[in-house]
Amino acid sequence: MTVSDFFAASYAEARDKFRASARAAGATLTAYENPKARTPDGGPLTTDVACLGPADAKRVYLTSSGTHGAEGFCGSGCQVGFFAERLYEAATPDTKIIMIHAINPYGFAWLRRVTEDNVDLNRNFQDFNAPLPVNRAYADVHDWLIPADWDGPAKAAADRGILAYQQQNGMMAYQAAVTGGQYSHADGLFFGGNAPTWSNATFRRILAEHVPAGIEALCSVDYHTGLGPMGYGEPIYVGPARDEKTGGLDRARAWYGADVTNPNDGSSTSARVTGTVPEAFLDLPASVKVTAIAMEYGTQPVQQVLNALRGDHWLHARGELDSPLGKQLKRQLRDAFYTDTAPWKAAIFGRAADFALRSFRGLAG
Numbered sequence: 010m011t012v013s014d015f016f017a018a019s020y021a022e023a024r025d026k027f028r029a030s031a032r033a034a035g036a037t038l039t040a041y042e043n044p045k046a047r048t049p050d051g052g053p054l055t056t057d058v059a060c061l062g063p064a065d066a067k068r069v070y071l072t073s074s075g076t077h078g079a080e081g082f083c084g085s086g087c088q089v090g091f092f093a094e095r096l097y098e099a100a101t102p103d104t105k106i107i108m109i110h111a112i113n114p115y116g117f118a119w120l121r122r123v124t125e126d127n128v129d130l131n132r133n134f135q136d137f138n139a140p141l142p143v144n145r146a147y148a149d150v151h152d153w154l155i156p157a158d159w160d161g162p163a164k165a166a167a168d169r170g171i172l173a174y175q176q177q178n179g180m181m182a183y184q185a186a187v188t189g190g191q192y193s194h195a196d197g198l199f200f201g202g203n204a205p206t207w208s209n210a211t212f213r214r215i216l217a218e219h220v221p222a223g224i225e226a227l228c229s230v231d232y233h234t235g236l237g238p239m240g241y242g243e244p245i246y247v248g249p250a251r252d253e254k255t256g257g258l259d260r261a262r263a264w265y266g267a268d269v270t271n272p273n274d275g276s277s278t279s280a281r282v283t284g285t286v287p288e289a290f291l292d293l294p295a296s297v298k299v300t301a302i303a304m305e306y307g308t309q310p311v312q313q314v315l316n317a318l319r320g321d322h323w324l325h326a327r328g329e330l331d332s333p334l335g336k337q338l339k340r341q342l343r344d345a346f347y348t349d350t351a352p353w354k355a356a357i358f359g360r361a362a363d364f365a366l367r368s369f370r371g372l373a374g
Contacts, residue, residue, distance in 0.1 A: 010093050012355045016086035020048065020111065020118035023085040024057060027110045030092035031059035036108070039219075041211050046115045046125035054114035056211055059088075060219055061097050062105035068372045069220055069227040070100060070365070073109040073212075076130050076231055076286055078116015078123065082347040083306055084232030085110060086354060087361035096362055099369045107219050112286075113208045120339050121321060122346070124206045132190035132201030133209050134288035141201070142283050144193070146186035150174060151194050154187065155323050159334065180312075185280040187315060196326055198318055201284050213289050220293065227293065228264075228368045229301040231286060232361070234346045235314045236278040237307035240353050242360035245279055246271045247287050248301040260300050264371030265364065269302065279305065300371065304364065306357045308348050317345035 017023035031038055036059040043054040072091070074084025088108050091097065097106050111117045115125040124130055135141055153170040157163035175183045190201045220227065237243045244265050248257035262269045270277035287301040308314065320338040329335050348354075 012090065012358050013351050015090040015093060015358060016082060016349075016354050018349075020081070020114065021052070023081065023089075023117070024055070024111065026089045027059070027085055027108075028057060030089045031108065034059075034061065034092040034095070034097065036061045036092070036106075041214070043114055043125070043207055043211075045207050048118045054118055056112050056114055056208070056215075057110040058215055058219060059092075059108040059110070060105065062100070063103065064105075064221060065223060066103050066105035066221050067223065067225045068101065068104040069107060069224050070104055070368055070372060071107040071109065071220075071227060072230045072232065073112050073286070074232050075111035075113050075117045077233060077235075077346070078113045078119070078121045079342060079346045080122070080232070080234045081111050081113070081117035082349075083234045083357055087232055087358055090358045090362065091365060094362065096365050099366050101369070101373045104369065104372060105219075105221060105224075107215070109212070109215060112212055120343050121325070122318060122342075123200070124208055126202060126206055127195065127200055127325075128202035128206050129190065129199045130206060130208050131286055132199060132282060132284040133206050134286055135192075135201060135284040137204055141192040142190065144186070144189055144191040146182070147189070147191040147197065147199075148193065150183070150186055151197050154198055154319050155196065155326055157327070159320065159323050159328065159338075181280075184311060184315070188282070189280045190282050190284060196322070198322055209289075212286060213292055216289060216292060224293075224297055226298040226300070226372055227290065228372055229287060229290070229299070230361075230364060230368065231301070231303045232306075233303050234306045234308050236305050236311060239307045239309075239348065240356035241307050242357060242364075243278060243305040243307075244269045244364065245277050245303045245305050246301070247285055247303045248299055249288050249291050256298075257300060260298070260371070261302055264300065265302065265367055278311075279303075300368075302364075304361065306360075308353075309345055314345045317341045
C-alpha cells in the first residue's frame with residue numbers, strides 16, 4: 010500500500026479499510042452501533058474499536074478519529090497506516106493499543122462536523138448538572154453566521170456584519186466568539202449541547218470496557234483538521250485541567266518537544282475551549298498519568314474553513330441537500346477538512362507516525 014491508499018473517499022470505505030487493517034495486525038474489533046441515526050443511504054452507523062496488547066497492560070496508547078465527523082478522513086488514514094506500517098511493534102510488551110475509529114460516525118458519513126444532535130462533540134463533555142459556560146460574544150454573531158439566504162441580500166448583509174466585527178475586534182476575537190463553544194443556540198455553530206450525546210456516552214463506555222483497570226499511564230492522540238498551515242500537524246495539549254496541574258503539559262512537551270502548544274496560554278491556533286473529549290479521562294483513577302494531545306492538521310485559511318462551516322449549518326437548517334447549491338456547500342465542507350492530495354496525505358501520516366513512536370518512548374520512560 011502507498012500512503013495514499015491508507016485514506017478513503019467515504020465513511021463506509023474508511024470503516025472497511027480500518028477493520029481490514031486491524032484484523033491483519035491481529036487486533037480484536039468491537040463495533041458500537043448508533044441507534045439514533047443512519048448513513049445517507051439508510052445503513053448502520055458504527056464506532057469501531059481495535060485493540061492490541063495485554064488485557065492487564067500498565068500503559069495504554071489510545072487514538073481517536075472523527076471527533077468532528079468530516080475530519081475523520083484524516084484520522085482514519087493515520088490509524089489505517091499505523092496498522093499497515095506495523096508501528097505497534099515499537100510499543101513495549103506491557104502497552105495496550107486502543108484505536109477508536111469514527112467516534113462521531115454521523116458527522117463522518119454525512120460530511121458534517123457535528124453529531125446527529127447538531128452538537129460539537131468536543132464541547133459536549135460538560136457537567137450538565139452544573140451551570141454551563143456562557144459565551145456572550147457568540148450571541149453577537151449568531152444571526153450573521155446563519156442568514157436567511159445563502160445567495161442573496163441576507164448573506165451579503167451578514168458578511169458585511171462579520172467583516173465589521175472583525176475590523177472592530179480582531180480576527181482572533183471573532184474566532185474565539187465562534188469556535189469557543191456555546192450552549193445557548195441549539196441551531197448554531199459549535200453548540201455544546203444540553204445533555205451528553207450518544208458519542209459522549211460511547212467514548213466513556215469504550216474507556217470503561219477496554220482500558221485495563223490497573224493502568225498507570227495513558228497517552229491519547231485525537232486527530233483533527235482545519236486549523237494552521239497546510240499540511241502541518243500542530244500538537245495541541247488538551248489534557249483535562251487536573252492533569253495540567255499535575256504535570257500533564259510538562260510531560261507532553263518532554264515527550265513531543267517545545268512545539269506542543271496550549272490554548273490556555275494563547276500559543277495555539279485553537280481558541281480556548283471547554284467540554285473537550287479528554288475530560289472523559291477524569292473517569293479514570295486519579296493515579297493514572299494522562300498525556301493527551303490533539304494533532305491539528307492545517308487545510309485552508311481559517312476564514313475559509315469557518316465560511317464552509319457556516320454554509321453547512323445554513324444548508325441543514327434552511328437549504329436543500331440535493332440542490333446544486335447544497336452539493337456545492339458539501340464539497341466546500343469536505344475540502345475544508347480533508348485535502349485530497351498525495352503530498353498532504355504523506356505529510357500528515359509522516360507526522361502521525363513520528364508522534365506514535367514518540368508516544369511509545371514517552372510511555373516507556
